[in-house]
Amino acid sequence: MTAIYRQVALIGLGLIAGSMAHAMREAGLAGRITGHARSAATRDTAREIGLCEVFDTAAEAVRGADLVVLAVPVGAMGPVMEEIAPHLAPGATITDVGSVKQSVIDAVMPHLPEGAHFIPGHPLAGTEHSGPRAGFATLFRNRWWLLTPLPDTDPQALARLESLITAMGAKTDRMGAPHHDLVLAVTSHAPHLIAYTMVGVADHLRRVSGEEVIQYSAAGFRDFTRIAASDPTMWRDVFLHNKEATLDILGRFTEELFVLQRAIRMGDGQQLHDYFTRTRAIRRGIIEAGQDTGAPDFGRTPGANPAE
Amino acid sequence: MTAIYRQVALIGLGLIAGSMAHAMREAGLAGRITGHARSAATRDTAREIGLCEVFDTAAEAVRGADLVVLAVPVGAMGPVMEEIAPHLAPGATITDVGSVKQSVIDAVMPHLPEGAHFIPGHPLAGTEHSGPRAGFATLFRNRWWLLTPLPDTDPQALARLESLITAMGAKTDRMGAPHHDLVLAVTSHAPHLIAYTMVGVADHLRRVSGEEVIQYSAAGFRDFTRIAASDPTMWRDVFLHNKEATLDILGRFTEELFVLQRAIRMGDGQQLHDYFTRTRAIRRGIIEAGQDTGAPDFGRTPGANPAE
Numbered sequence: 001m002t003a004i005y006r007q008v009a010l011i012g013l014g015l016i017a018g019s020m021a022h023a024m025r026e027a028g029l030a031g032r033i034t035g036h037a038r039s040a041a042t043r044d045t046a047r048e049i050g051l052c053e054v055f056d057t058a059a060e061a062v063r064g065a066d067l068v069v070l071a072v073p074v075g076a077m078g079p080v081m082e083e084i085a086p087h088l089a090p091g092a093t094i095t096d097v098g099s100v101k102q103s104v105i106d107a108v109m110p111h112l113p114e115g116a117h118f119i120p121g122h123p124l125a126g127t128e129h130s131g132p133r134a135g136f137a138t139l140f141r142n143r144w145w146l147l148t149p150l151p152d153t154d155p156q157a158l159a160r161l162e163s164l165i166t167a168m169g170a171k172t173d174r175m176g177a178p179h180h181d182l183v184l185a186v187t188s189h190a191p192h193l194i195a196y197t198m199v200g201v202a203d204h205l206r207r208v209s210g211e212e213v214i215q216y217s218a219a220g221f222r223d224f225t226r227i228a229a230s231d232p233t234m235w236r237d238v239f240l241h242n243k244e245a246t247l248d249i250l251g252r253f254t255e256e257l258f259v260l261q262r263a264i265r266m267g268d269g270q271q272l273h274d275y276f277t278r279t280r281a282i283r284r285g286i287i288e289a290g291q292d293t294g295a296p297d298f299g300r301t302p303g304a305n306p307a308e
Numbered sequence: 309m310t311a312i313y314r315q316v317a318l319i320g321l322g323l324i325a326g327s328m329a330h331a332m333r334e335a336g337l338a339g340r341i342t343g344h345a346r347s348a349a350t351r352d353t354a355r356e357i358g359l360c361e362v363f364d365t366a367a368e369a370v371r372g373a374d375l376v377v378l379a380v381p382v383g384a385m386g387p388v389m390e391e392i393a394p395h396l397a398p399g400a401t402i403t404d405v406g407s408v409k410q411s412v413i414d415a416v417m418p419h420l421p422e423g424a425h426f427i428p429g430h431p432l433a434g435t436e437h438s439g440p441r442a443g444f445a446t447l448f449r450n451r452w453w454l455l456t457p458l459p460d461t462d463p464q465a466l467a468r469l470e471s472l473i474t475a476m477g478a479k480t481d482r483m484g485a486p487h488h489d490l491v492l493a494v495t496s497h498a499p500h501l502i503a504y505t506m507v508g509v510a511d512h513l514r515r516v517s518g519e520e521v522i523q524y525s526a527a528g529f530r531d532f533t534r535i536a537a538s539d540p541t542m543w544r545d546v547f548l549h550n551k552e553a554t555l556d557i558l559g560r561f562t563e564e565l566f567v568l569q570r571a572i573r574m575g576d577g578q579q580l581h582d583y584f585t586r587t588r589a590i591r592r593g594i595i596e597a598g599q600d601t602g603a604p605d606f607g608r609t610p611g612a613n614p615a616e
Contacts, residue, residue, distance in 0.1 A: 075577075124524055128591070144524055173523075183520050186510050191528035193572075194502055197565045199587040201557065202494050204564070212491050214593045215481075216432055216452055220499035223531040229591035232584035239572045239580060249509065250569055254562065256512070257505045261558055264501075264547045269383075272547060276540035279507040283436070283537035285522045 003031045004164045009065035010035040011058050011080055013046045014231075015126060016097045017071035018135020021052045023168040026137045036061035037132070038072075046132045059087040067164070070096035070108070075237040078107030085111045093117045093157045099184060099234070101148045101177035103241035109150075117157040120148045120177065122184070123170060130231040141169035148177040185245035189238055190253060193246065195227035196235075311339045312472045317373035318343035319366050319388055321354045322539075323434060324405045325379035326443020329360045331476040334445045344369035345440070346380075354440045367395040375472070378404035378416070383545040386415030393419045401425045401465045407492060407542070409456045409485035411549035417458075425465040428456045428485065430492070431478060438539040449477035456485040493553035497546055498561060501554065503535035504543075 010017040033052040341360040
């Protein structure tokens, strides 16, 4: 494939940027891939595994790049943009991969140089692992990569970025930033906080030993711990920067939970059964939409799962 | 392998009983496998796939059996035991596979005939699928199967049942019924109710379309929907029969959630970061205990996952 960008600069070298480097190299989508991470240890690891041309400063990494990808925690986007702004090539496109969009736009736009294009983005892909070694080329395959372009976004710059994203195997969609932040509060941010909370409750409980919780985690709790093992810095920033939508969803969640708790306390089996029957239908929709498989998931113990 | 029981009768022919039938037949653990399900459609399916010798009544299925497995929803255990009691072979062992133990003991014991042994059990294994077609021989491999024997349980009958369970690939542990019910409230029952609730919230939200929730479920929410797709009747009974422990854990959960919500509202990033760092350690413990794999889980789209 012909390279879509002459030089792509990755600022932040974690799971997402690392996977982009693998995917772009495999498909020949970038003439050069340069990169920078704030931590010297991360830069050393990235050099060791040959992830990209690693520079000690973000300024050096972005020099000459026609695409710059901000792949740092949401709270670091503004300062990073401020740092690289004087070093950007004329007409460069800047995108980000943050899980929250409005606050990133608010933080980045004041620093955007004349003639540069900022196109906010969010790949709905990831694992519970983090760091440069966690990346792999197929991470984005068949996943959504949402873009929240601004009203005056250059259509050509947008189309070019979309062609890079689809060439890495992802599907793109466009929406407004506030709507993105609400949708993600429902599908990702609130579920993560809930999973973190439930794992914390288990950790505090004194009458049940930690060993018991761990040994007998097979049904339900195990999935929560996987979610709750995600990168703490990334998630701290997500909650602080999508505060309103997350608190709104958590408020609704608590209301709903109280209704079900009351049904349990009152012994209202019919209400519980009706509720659980409705939620089953949503699951079927997700399988039909190709966002998960219908194969049973019952432990993921290596070798024990005929469906894997 | 020599058969451990002359005849095993399965009452209820869902995921667990079906998987037991496959596992016992593969390893030659039972001379005969008989069974009964209340629904004629389930009996027809079980006959069609040759799951076991299917009888139209539970009384016929248990005739001559030296092991009877009650594999029905927790709320049906008492009535089923009452129905089969007059037809049990002298000295038969009865076990169950319910997710709650104290209420099953309370419901079953009054009907237990002189000379029969009741040994309550709970395999920590399952998938989000249900019904006789959902079973497979390796479901129990490397999973825990908890037993909550009563103070006067016959040691020989207990050892024999344990040898059947381990021959199906599971690991056994013994504990008191009330402790079991508390441990499972933490590791399974509360997480399930929480997952059902979060999926219900998404379903109600009018500003976000159902299609968006389904399409963009990749991060976090997807795992909740898998949990929330479990059998509604089984789970209704679990909550109604483990009411106190579940409400206790949900109360602690709500408290803890309010603390984190407050940290978000107040912008206390340090508290969030500390909390998320602690929950990560629990995840590592679960992987080390062999209850999950460390392989990244990022969508389970067929063919897209190099780790599967």
